[in-house]
Amino acid sequence: MTVTTLPAARTAPAPAPYGGALSLSQMSPYEAWQFCESLANTPLLPDAYRKQPASVLWAMEYGRALGLDVVTTITTIHVIKGKPCQSADLMLGRARSAGHRVRITSERTRCEVRIMRHDDPDDETVIEWTLDDAVTAGLCQLRSNKPYARDKHGDPTPWEKFPRAMLRARAIAEAVRIACPEVLHGAIYTPEEMGAVVDQEGNPVVVERADAPPVQQAVTVVQSTPNPPPAAPPRDFLAEATATADAEQLAEILSAAQNAGAPAEYMTCLTELRDAHAAEAAGPVRELHAAAQARGAHPDHLARLATIGANKPGAKPQQAEQGAPTPDAVEEATGAVDERARAEAESALRVAASRANLPTLDDDFQRVYGKPIEQADALTLHAFRKQIEAAAGGAQ
Template identity: 30%
Template sequence: MSTEITTYVRATLAEKRDYVQTIAQAGELLPKGLWHNVRNPDTNVMEQRPSPGKVMLVVETGIMLGVHPMAALQGIDVIEGHPTIKPALMSALIRQAGHSLRIRQTGSVRGGDLAVTTTLIRSDDSDFPYEYTWTPQDAVDAGLLDSYQPNADGVWQPRARSKDGNPKPWELYTARLCRWRSLSDAASAGAEDVLMGLHYTAEELGAPVDAEGAPTAAPAPTQPSRDWAAEIAEASTHEAIEDLLDAADDAGERTDAIRTAALTRHGMLDQPAAPEPSTAAAAVPVPDAPAELSDDDWLAQAGGQP
């Protein structure tokens, strides 16, 4: 283990927290997978900023793999709370452990016969290679490509478009992304001890990626058109709550938080109303004041002599 990694491992939790908070201030220099949405307290607007918590998770994951924190920040991403590994780092770790990786590409995308095969040969079991192949048709079957078929001239064309009609990376970099998928399959089958279970790429967890398998920037967060939670909290009937939920749904802004607010308000409306306290004070008998006694009477009652 390098001196830098050892220094980080021996640091206190407070020192590690200061370290990752300093890194989080790098802003645009950090991968988008390490960002999260936060509300600016000054403007009350949602913004994207690097997450110190995600940075900490990535650095700690890198330490588990024996990777320097800076290398971890470039090779590990966080998708929906799960650390994922970029194909380049996956390949480096496997080779560093002494195993062999062979990636062979045959055919071409336009010829309709592209195939990318990754063969992993372990140093401790060279007689049993792990071999996995990916083709554009596999990408179609996995829902990564919309289609893969020849045009009128007989040239095969992959197609993967966004809602706006723009080409996605699988259309632009079909061969390279087939390579990363074949590598991931071979790694998960034959190198779990090297990757410590961290064999999923960001794309396999549903994140849009670029040609290198890195998550692309997420859309900037938008402000809701109305403060749905506040309006639900003020609703006086169950019907009003459901109307607000329908309106939020129509606006495409119905979230888990809004549903939770609605369920909470429904529960409050179902609670029986507390009885109002009576304005008339209950009649409480007041004992008569004791008669005043002379000194001689007090002595007589006590058994003494006047």
């Protein structure tokens, strides 16, 4: 009698339970990288991970070491100044998951956290944070026995609006670090302790990105510190030079314009104005306008010179000569040229912002110059566009 032995059937890998969270343990290395590349392209990610698949992969691996799923890792592990940070609530959850007993007493002006280790019930750690501690740490001030904390824009920070939540976060983080640091796996600080701007829940509002150097102070959208105060409007060196005939003042204005990186056309006009400063009334301005027109200067510079010449004290209306425009015609033509140049400059600025993927152009411009784009002249718009283009070129 012949007995035939059938080969054992291959056992297929057990599928992940329905509704279970994704994990690297369920993926091959190639699948994990593809998943991270896809995930990095979604706008729902925190800024530190967006378009950074390598950072997403690192975070997922870090979360796997902590036993966290992908979504929990991405939303609760924050990278501040290159270091992983956990929210206070995540620290609290991990301490309790490890079996440690945690008791929290939270009040408006103080918070007390007690942790008893599961492997040594007699070892109790007690940490208390009060508003006096926050004042000592430089996080807020006390005014009329109430916390006072403002950012550089004068807006209230969470320490002023949510002192109870902020005291609780500080007390939990310090207590977990002291009582059971093994549950933190190296991420021993909260985002606020690393200098990030956080909300009342301790999550960073804006996060530093290593791949996106700031365009300039006020154009920086993603960073780890609050935006600085808006920059002062740029000096009108040409108008200042036209308003004075003092040689020393003209030399100072010319030096300041050169140090500020004024456009070449500005420097040419300033140099010519310095050489002709002894003339009276609007004569030097008319000569500058003629010289600039002869060398093919940009229309917005011509319009600026015409406006300064017409408004300068002592300027006399030009007599109508054969072939010479009347003052009304000059004013009308100057206004048309100025508006056309401004419109062209605004269009070029918006194109540059679109190419640089800067959707907050109007708000950024308002913060820098203190006025909307619609009220800015062509020179200011050109200057802002060049800064955006320079920053976009450096980031590539």
